[in-house]
Each structure stands twice: as C-alpha cells, then as structure tokens.
Amino acid sequence: MSKKVRNHIARTPGDIVFETALYIFFGLFTLLCVFPFYYLFINTISANDAVVSGKVNFLPVSVHLQNYIALKDVADLGSSILVTIARTIIGTALMVMVSAWAGYLVTKQKMYKRSLMYRLLVITMYFNAGLIPWYMNMLMLGLTESFWAYIIPGVIAPYNIILVKTYIESIPASLEESAVIDGASTPQVFLRIILPLSVPILATIAIFGAVGNWNSFQDSLLLMNKQTHLYTLQHRLYVYLNSSSNLGALVSGSGGLSTQAAQNMLNTRVIKYTVSMVSIIPILLVYPFMQRYFVKGIMLGAVKG
Numbered sequence: 001m002s003k004k005v006r007n008h009i010a011r012t013p014g015d016i017v018f019e020t021a022l023y024i025f026f027g028l029f030t031l032l033c034v035f036p037f038y039y040l041f042i043n044t045i046s047a048n049d050a051v052v053s054g055k056v057n058f059l060p061v062s063v064h065l066q067n068y069i070a071l072k073d074v075a076d077l078g079s080s081i082l083v084t085i086a087r088t089i090i091g092t093a094l095m096v097m098v099s100a101w102a103g104y105l106v107t108k109q110k111m112y113k114r115s116l117m118y119r120l121l122v123i124t125m126y127f128n129a130g131l132i133p134w135y136m137n138m139l140m141l142g143l144t145e146s147f148w149a150y151i152i153p154g155v156i157a158p159y160n161i162i163l164v165k166t167y168i169e170s171i172p173a174s175l176e177e178s179a180v181i182d183g184a185s186t187p188q189v190f191l192r193i194i195l196p197l198s199v200p201i202l203a204t205i206a207i208f209g210a211v212g213n214w215n216s217f218q219d220s221l222l223l224m225n226k227q228t229h230l231y232t233l234q235h236r237l238y239v240y241l242n243s244s245s246n247l248g249a250l251v252s253g254s255g256g257l258s259t260q261a262a263q264n265m266l267n268t269r270v271i272k273y274t275v276s277m278v279s280i281i282p283i284l285l286v287y288p289f290m291q292r293y294f295v296k297g298i299m300l301g302a303v304k305g
Contacts, residue, residue, distance in 0.1 A: 016151050037280065044068070044274045051270060054116060069273045077275070079229045080236040084214060087150040087232065092209035094155050096202055102156075103164025106154035118165075125158045145227045149219060154212070160205040168194060211283055233279050240272050 047062035055061055067251050068095055105111050106118045129137075143149040171194065179189045195202075220235035231239070 037284070039275055040277050040280075044270070044277050048270050051273070067270050068278075071271070071274060071278065072224050076228060076231065077233075077236060080231050080233045081278075083147070083150075083230055084233040086147075087216075088210050090211040091151045091154050091213045092206055093115055094151065095157050095160065095209045096206050099157055099164050099205055100195065100198060100202055101190065102160045104168055106161070106165050107168050108186075121158050121161060131222075138223060144223045145230070146223075147221045147230055150213070150216070150232070153219075154209070157205070157209070160208060163205060164198065164201055167198060169190070171197055207287065210248040210286065213284060214279075233275070237272070237275050237279060240275060 014280045039057075042058075042060040043056050044067050045063050045065060046056045047064070048067070050061040102121075106114055106121075108114065111117070136146055138149060138153075143152065175193055175197075176189050179193050179205050184192070215234060216232060217234040217238065220230070220232040221238065224230045224235070
C-alpha cells in the first residue's frame with residue numbers, strides 16, 4: 001500500500017510571528033466592523049432611560065423587545081417598509097432580467113450595431129449630466145411623485161451588464177453551437193443554456209441591486225415631496241433623525257427640559273436606533289446565503305474585459 005506523501009513547508013519563527021500578527025490584526029478589524037451593529041442592537045433592546053443616560057456600552061441593560069413592538073404605532077413606518085420591500089423586489093428582478101438579456105445580446109457578433117451599442121453603454125458609466133438635469137429629466141418624464149421613479153431608472157445597469165457579458169463569454173461556445181444545430185432559437189438558447197449557467201453572476205448582480213434599492217435615499221428625498229406614503233424606509237429614518245436633532249436644539253435653546261420634552265426626545269432617539277436596526281437586518285440576513293454565489297460570480301466575471 002502506497003503511502004501519501006505530504007509536502008511540509010518549513011516555517012521560520014519570522015513566519016509564525018507574521019501570521020500571528022496578521023490574525024490579530026484581522027481579528028481586531030473584524031471586531032471594529034461588527035461592533036457598531038452590535039452597539040446599535042443592544043441599545044434597541046435595553047431600557048430606554050439607560051440608553052439616553054449612556055449606560056449601555058458593551059452589554060444590554062434590562063433586556064426587552066418593547067421598542068420593536070412599538071414600531072407598529074409609528075406613523076407611516078409600515079407603508080415605508082412596504083414601499084422599500086416592493087422597490088427592492090421589483091427593481092432587482094427587472095434589473096437582473098434586463099442585465100442578463102442585454103449582456104447576452106452584446107456577446108453576439110450578428111447583433112446590429114453591436115460595437116456601437118456597447119460603447120454607448122460604457123460611456124454612461126463615465127459621464128453624468130448632474131443632479132439638476134437628472135431631476136428635470138425625471139420631471140419631464142412624469143416620474144416625480146410616482147412609485148415607478150424607483151424602478152425605471154435602475155432597470156439599465158451598465159456595470160452589471162458588463163459583468164454578465166464577461167461571464168457569458170467564459171461559457172464554452174460549443175454548448176450554444178450544439179443547441180443551434182438542434183434548431184434552438186436565440187431566446188431558447190438564452191433561456192435553456194445560458195441562463196442556468198449564469199446563476200453565479202446573476203446572484204452577484206442581484207446582491208448589488210438589492211442592496212442599492214434597499215439603501216436608496218436620494219431619489220425618495222428629491223422626487224417624493226407630496227406623496228409621503230411613497231417615502232422609502234431610509235427616507236423615513238432621515239425624517240426621524242431630523243426631528244430628533246430639531247427637538248434637541250429646541251430643548252437646548254429653552255434653557256430647561258420639561259418632562260414631556262424629555263419623554264419625546266427619549267422616544268425619538270429609541271425609535272431612531274430601532275428603525276436603523278430594522279433597516280439593516282434584512283441585508284445582514286440575505287448576504288450570508290448569497291455570499292458563495294457572489295464570490296464565484298465576481299471572480300469569474302472579472303477574468304476577461
């Protein structure tokens with residue numbers, strides 16, 4: 001019976017010291033990244049008076065879940081969550097579908113004016129008209145005060161289309177040629193051959209789209225002035241942050257702190273922390289399940305330019 005030969009690389013004391021220092025550094029860096037989320041979470045489950053007085057630092061105080069339960073009574077928060085969920089699902093789904101189909105088409109040499117179309121697509125990544133022309137364009141298109149203002153502008157994502165194109169070019173051409181010989185049309189080849197093999201890169205751009213839609217704030221702030229029921233969750237959080245700051249300035253200027261004012265400021269701060277945590281949780285829960293697709297897709301999609 002043959003014995004397995006293992007190659008052992010000699011490690012010098014310098015290597016051991018370097019590796020130990022590297023583990024310590026990345027361990028501390030990980031804690032530095034995780035601690036803000038942990039700190040935010042323990043403040044949402046601690047006693048409200050302890051939060052305001054600054055007693056919550058590393059461990060929660062008098063743990064409870066009343067802050068999360070109380071969110072159901074916050075005005076318009078439910079509609080903001082529904083708008084953000086709808087935007088994330090619809091916007092991401094349409095973006096992935098269009099990016100997949102467009103990315104596949106620009107790999108076809110027989111596509112009419114393929115090079116020109118692709119160059120025009122790439123140019124949009126480097127040149128931007130600016131905020132005011134963008135707003136005027138949205139106004140002329142009738143997309144202000146409309147839910148579709150969240151969806152339509154994000155359907156075409158040049159960077160994602162380039163990623164899909166590069167990934168599809170790494171798929172062996174013989175698979176597509178075999179399907180064409182068997183009589184498959186271009187849409188059939190795309191749906192039955194290309195699409196199933198492109199799951200890693202599609203999952204990657206889906207993460208990009210979902211995170212972008214969930215965290216988007218500027219379009220809601222600029223385009224939704226009258227339709228407050230169309231505020232996104234991030235925009236609603238911005239409103240709470242402003243109300244908290246304004247209340248704090250009002251209390252500081254008055255020279256005293258009434259019981260009612262103190263209670264209002266307390267509730268505003270706790271709501272701010274809790275809504276912030278609610279806005280973070282979905283992305284934190286989704287990303288671990290998509291990470292393996294993300295790593296594979298982004299690496300394979302970056303092999304060729």
